[in-house]
Amino acid sequence: MSKNCAVILAAGEGKRMKANKPKPMMEVLSRPMIDWVLDAAEASGVKDTILVVGAYGEQLVDHCGERSAICWQRERLGTGHAVMMALDYLNASDADNVLILNGDAPFMDAATIAESLALHEANGNAVTVISARLDDPFGYGRIVQGADGSFGAYWFRREDLIASLGKLTTDNAAGEYYLTDTIYILKQEGKNAGVFVTENADVVLGANDREQLQALNDIAARNFPEAVK
Helix, strand or coil, rough: CCCCEEEEEEECCCCCHHHCCCCHEEECEEEEEEEEHHHHHHHCCCCCEEEECCCHHHHHHHHCCCCEEEECCCCCHHHHHHHHHCCCHHCCCCCCEEEECCCCCCCCCCHHHHHHHHHHHHHCCCCCCCEECCCCCCCCCCEEEEEEEEEEHHHEEEEHHHHHHHCCCCCCCCCCCCCCCHHHHHHHCCCCCEEECCCCHHHHHCCCCCCHHHHHHHHHHHHHHHCCC
């Protein structure tokens, strides 16, 4: 049985939320979104987590306590850069695979994590993207494989992730390190890159503003009525 760890990207400031807190601390059904994400990782069997924090990161440090290791992204140079901040932990880890999660995507669930890991390992993938087909994919990163879908998370073989991060560049319009570029790097090296398409489109959903946060609360109230206070 493989040993796995997770890097949770939680450095987003969330200016459009108009709140003095990081986006993962915004609440869905009276619980910070980061709690939903950590619960899903732990329930899937991924016990070792690394939280990448940035703006208002002290709040996440205080809230998460002993649940996760912490590293800081002091500059906002993209998703690839955020994962780079965890390299010391990844290099020291004996994990076989690394799960990359978004700290403000509260509906990622244990079943999706476990099922995508099974596909990732069975196919010998260097990277597996967790994706969902959305009726309206606007505002979410899209993976094109037959049809547009939105990425929700990634599984990487740890050694392949570390190696590909070292090959990222900022040669793009935004001048940032894109985590998605690791997929193309690995494919160019002849390694397997796959997609796990979940039937539960909610797992990729996040919130960039108050309206989207309310939409998440409405979904949660329908799907988890027992949690409504």
